Amino acid sequence: MRLSLREVSLNFGGVRALDGVSFDVEPGSVHAVIGPNGAGKSSCFNAVCGIYAVGGSIRLGDRELTGLPPHVVAGLGVARAFQNIALGGADTVLDNLMVARHHLTGAGFVSAGLGLRRVRREEHRHRLRVTEIAEFSGLADVLDTPVAELSYGDRKRVEFARALAMEPRVLLLDEPVAGMTYHEKAATVALIRETREVLGVSVVLVEHDMPLVMGLADRITVLDFGRVIADGPPAHVREHPDVLRAYLGAHP
């Protein structure tokens, strides 16, 4: 399903965090959003997730997302992994992934309205799916480990798996490899590729690691001062004079 932003704008007091931002994320693609610090990348994600009310239009397929609260946007298939890990540390990996599926369970596992047998059957089904997602994400061995006991790289991977457990159509990743070792980065890149290829989920990522972005993204949108200054395949964006200027900090 295509995610389309049209003339999206967002102000914080006098700061124009987003200023008429338009771009499309094609179904089943890896799409990077890059730009200097303060360019509006995280604001763009917050806008898509329904955290801030914005001007303009944000659509997933035919559905207008602007004006919808975050849990409804999530339910429509937009999941997000956070820049700073937002997991329950004391809980196991399994618990964290099960909680992420809450919006898929309708009334919830423990609804008094459901018969106990049905509740058990539903919980079992979710547990199987969560185990699959953990295996896919390379977490099968730590399913019963409290998140707080994991390495930083594994915790970032749980954050990724938590977003996948929401069964998204579009996955938003804010700096997914920040602070990772070389090997952890390589594993995450492989996981992002498989998410696109095996699950058919579109991935939108904000990332400062340029070689990684250039090698991974199908398409790149470059923001600077809340505006789109370039949009296209990596080869196009890499050569764009405005992009070079923004990254060298040579603003007129």
Ligand SMILES: Nc1ncnc2c1ncn2[C@@H]1O[C@H](COP(=O)(O)OP(=O)(O)OP(=O)(O)O)[C@@H](O)[C@H]1O
């Ligand atoms: N909650 C907020 N209140 C006020 N200003 C904000 C808020 N969030 C972001 N801004 C401002 O909006 C602009 C865009 O910020 P944003 O966090 O989207 O940038 P970014 O591209 O994600 O930067 P970074 O690479 O540092 O993460 C900045 O000028 C920032 O100071």
Ligand SMILES: [Mg+2]
């Ligand atoms: Mg940011």
